[in-house]
Amino acid sequence: MSAVTPRPTVHPEYDLEAEHLSQTIAAMLRQIEFWEDRDRNAGADLETSVTMADTSEEHAAMLSVHVHQPYFGSLKVRVGGREQTLYIGKHAFLDTRGGHGVVSWESEVGSLFYSDVLGWTPRRGGQGIIKRRRQLDVAHKHLLRVTDLYDDEQGGDTGGREEVLLRRLEEQSTAGMRDVVETLQPEQNEAMRWPAGTPVIIQGAAGSGKTTIGFHRLAWMTNRDRGIHMARPEACMVLMPNKVLAAYAARILPELELQGVSVTTPESWITGLLGLEKLEVTDRTLTLLLTDHDNTRRALAWRKAKLLGDARMLDVVRTHLWNKFNHALHGQSLSEQVEVRGREAQTFALAESDLATLLRDVFAADPLDGYRTGFKRALEAEALSRLNVPEAEEASVLRQLAAPFTTLLGRIFASTTPVTETRRLLSDAGALGASGLLTDKEIKLLLADPLSGIPTPRRAHADVTELPLMLAVQAFTGGIGRQDGRTLEPFDHVVLDEAQDYSPLLYALLGRATRTGHITALGDLNQGMHGYKGPSSWEAVQEQLTGAKVLTLSRTFRSTRQITALGAQIASTYNRAADVRGVDRDGAEVQRYSGQPDELPLLAQAVKDAQAAGHQNIAIVTRRAADAERLSAELREHDTDAQPIITQEHRYKGGLVILPVNLAKGLEFSAAIVAGCNEETYDHSTEYERRLLYVAASRALHWLALVSAGELHGLVR
Numbered sequence: 069m070s071a072v073t074p075r076p077t078v079h080p081e082y083d084l085e086a087e088h089l090s091q092t093i094a095a096m097l098r099q100i101e102f103w104e105d106r107d108r109n110a111g112a113d114l115e116t117s118v119t120m121a122d123t124s125e126e127h128a129a130m131l132s133v134h135v136h137q138p139y140f141g142s143l144k145v146r147v148g149g150r151e152q153t154l155y156i157g158k159h160a161f162l163d164t165r166g167g168h169g170v171v172s173w174e175s176e177v178g179s180l181f182y183s184d185v186l187g188w189t190p191r192r193g194g195q196g197i198i199k200r201r202r203q204l205d206v207a208h209k210h211l212l213r214v215t216d217l218y219d220d221e222q223g224g225d226t227g228g229r230e231e232v233l234l235r236r237l238e239e240q241s242t243a244g245m246r247d248v249v250e251t252l253q254p255e256q257n258e259a260m261r262w263p264a265g266t267p268v269i270i271q272g273a274a275g276s277g278k279t280t281i282g283f284h285r286l287a288w289m290t291n292r293d294r295g296i297h298m299a300r301p302e303a304c305m306v307l308m309p310n311k312v313l314a315a316y317a318a319r320i321l322p323e324l325e326l327q328g329v330s331v332t333t334p335e336s337w338i339t340g341l342l343g344l345e346k347l348e349v350t351d352r353t354l355t356l357l358l359t360d361h362d363n364t365r366r367a368l369a370w371r372k373a374k375l376l377g378d379a380r381m382l383d384v385v386r387t388h389l390w391n392k393f394n395h396a397l398h399g400q401s402l403s404e405q406v407e408v409r410g411r412e413a414q415t416f417a418l419a420e421s422d423l424a425t426l427l428r429d430v431f432a433a434d435p436l437d438g439y440r441t442g443f444k445r446a447l448e449a450e451a452l453s454r455l456n457v458p459e460a461e462e463a464s465v466l467r468q469l470a471a472p473f474t475t476l477l478g479r480i481f482a483s484t485t486p487v488t489e490t491r492r493l494l495s496d497a498g499a500l501g502a503s504g505l506l507t508d509k510e511i512k513l514l515l516a517d518p519l520s521g522i523p524t525p526r527r528a529h530a531d532v533t534e535l536p537l538m539l540a541v542q543a544f545t546g547g548i549g550r551q552d553g554r555t556l557e558p559f560d561h562v563v564l565d566e567a568q569d570y571s572p573l574l575y576a577l578l579g580r581a582t583r584t585g586h587i588t589a590l591g592d593l594n595q596g597m598h599g600y601k602g603p604s605s606w607e608a609v610q611e612q613l614t615g616a617k618v619l620t621l622s623r624t625f626r627s628t629r630q631i632t633a634l635g636a637q638i639a640s641t642y643n644r645a646a647d648v649r650g651v652d653r654d655g656a657e658v659q660r661y662s663g664q665p666d667e668l669p670l671l672a673q674a675v676k677d678a679q680a681a682g683h684q685n686i687a688i689v690t691r692r693a694a695d696a697e698r699l700s701a702e703l704r705e706h707d708t709d710a711q712p713i714i715t716q717e718h719r720y721k722g723g724l725v726i727l728p729v730n731l732a733k734g735l736e737f738s739a740a741i742v743a744g745c746n747e748e749t750y751d752h753s754t755e756y757e758r759r760l761l762y763v764a765a766s767r768a769l770h771w772l773a774l775v776s777a778g779e780l781h782g783l784v785r
């Protein structure tokens with residue numbers, strides 16, 4: 069464990085601050101009592117009283133969570149010659165009776181606590197000057213410590229920000245992602261508050277806080293101060309690479325008051341929209357890249373996967389559907405008798421040419437809820453207008469036309485399901501060429517099948533490289549967005565984690581599913597494991613998200629100096645930008661266990677040593693799920709009970725676990741043990757394998773062990 073921190077000297081203003089804290093707590097409790105007092109919430113009538121009481125109770129419940137820690141910092145400012153101290157907390161509190169209010173961290177003034185600026189222009193005008201920034205560690209209603217971060221009377225920067233950060237980073241890991249509201253760093257603060265309505269791509273090395281900052285940006289977006297850009301939590305979505313990580317990350321939501329956000333994976337979201345939750349999603353390109361030694365075939369598979377995710381495919385799909393629906397219109401017409409009260413029976417008739425015009429208009433309008441619904445709306449509007457139906461009769465007329473309209477819609481749209489239509493398109497040279505967007509060479513590439521040697525599952529399945537195309541068909545025909553009852557709405561805001569693994573086509577579709585400017589993408593092009601699925605550069609993403617800004621987080625926070633250095637050693641073999649700036653935090657040396665015939669006693673010993681060093685959340689990371697399953701059983705013989713996490717349905721609940729590296733990505737533990745840390749397990753000559761070794765070796769906050777029965781991997785020996 070890290071060196072013992074020296075006992076802090078008591079700050080000269082500790083007593084003053086302790087007094088302020090107890091008065092703030094008293095003021096909050098008074099307010100809560102006031103809200104909870106039903107007699108005071110009596111309105112003019114019963115209904116008003118009930119509404120008032122409900123709202124008050126809600127306020128009381130929201131505030132009571134924060135009484136044990138009303139704030140974590142303060143700002144002394146001078147505005148127009150007047151000095152004032154503002155206390156910054158996770159929840160705003162307006163003290164109507166005294167000077168014990170709290171400003172929310174999400175507010176504009178709250179931002180000044182995190183940044184390095186020394187002056188600002190308050191909304192009311194004039195000039196504001198920052199005199200002091202002060203961290204106040206409070207827990208269980210008790211003031212633990214006062215640390216000045218900046219104080220113009222002490223000559224400016226005190227180095228306190230780094231001190232507070234280091235203390236926080238030395239804490240043990242937990243079973244979920246944590247908020248960093250108290251120690252947001254200036255660069256992170258800026259990324260988090262990049263103007264609402266602008267899409268951002270946050271690029272940062274492993275452990276730079278991308279995922280954490282993405283959630284904080286979402287919380288900031290849901291604050292009322294965002295005005296027209298405010299997002300409702302229940303109308304937001306976060307996409308994470310796997311379900312284990314999604315559940316781990318979702319634990320941050322209550323702390324950030326983000327109840328109702330949907331945190332899922334792209335595959336679950338897409339198959340859910342297609343109504344095919346049971347569809348098995350394969351990644352056969354990856355299997356081929358890892359198992360096939362034929363370089364020509366590998367290159368072909370890579371190029372084909374890239375092309376399937378090319379943004380031009382959106383218009384290839386659109387043109388294909390346009391031709392298909394127009395073809396289906398041939399010979400179709402409509403002629404129906406309609407009764408309108410008080411009139412003679414009328415005929416509503418549409419010739420094939422009328423239908424074609426309507427279809428053209430629908431394609432031009434490109435409705436969010438899809439062409440089928442759009443065409444139905446167009447038919448209904450045409451009927452009401454041609455028959456000149458009075459408003460009171462509209463419902464009756466539409467009821468009479470419902471059945472013939474459904475039949476007609478069926479004839480035009482019914483045979484188009486996303487899965488079959490995508491496969492039909494991908495096997496038809498003519499259809500692929502119809503848009504004129506693809507070259508002959510590209511069409512040939514799409515028709516080739518480099519994956520034919522890779523087995524497919526028996527169950528209904530789709531490959532991850534086909535999914536965006538299927539989603540495109542769905543978007544055009546059935547619509548795309550957030551299901552709200554029976555209607556589709558755009559998401560208020562969407563956050564994407566591991567954004568380097570999303571194809572440009574998927575970006576184009578997500579852009580369609582979300583309010584303009586409301587995508588936050590978090591990623592690291594250097595950590596890409598699946599280049600064949602992702603964009604070649606952030607520019608390719610910017611082309612899909614108009615006005616998107618790329619922001620870079622340059623500092624990493626997760627691990628000790630020793631662990632960060634080991635990771636950099638592995639990453640330097642494939643990544644020219646491996647030279648990242650870490651927080652210089654000292655910790656234990658990396659432990660190495662090797663040179664015995666059997667790995668099991670070595671693993672058991674490593675677990676014991678990690679526990680003896682004071683760690684509880686410990687992970688043994690294996691290369692494959694099958695290794696984790698086997699070792700978990702065998703380790704019991706060695707008195708070591710490691711909970712296996714081997715499928716996406718398992719959840720990480722803390723303690724000692726054993727899991728494969730693909731499910732460990734994004735998770736972090738106080739201590740990590742890399743099992744099978746040798747070249748038979750992680751092939752030295754394969755870049756993908758070295759990247760996996762990096763992921764495994766970068767999961768620990770404080771303590772890392774490398775274990776191999778034989779010799780350790782050359783990169784870490």
Ligand SMILES: Nc1ncnc2c1ncn2[C@@H]1O[C@H](COP(=O)(O)OP(=O)(O)OP(=O)(O)O)[C@@H](O)[C@H]1O
Nearest residue numbers: 248251252253274275276277278279280625626734
């Ligand atoms: N400002 C901060 N104060 C304290 N801890 C921080 C801060 N920023 C990041 N961290 C911590 O650093 C660790 C890494 O954060 P996070 O997982 O969000 O990084 P990431 O960039 O998404 O990493 P990866 O690319 O590996 O998924 C977490 O433990 C997080 O709490």
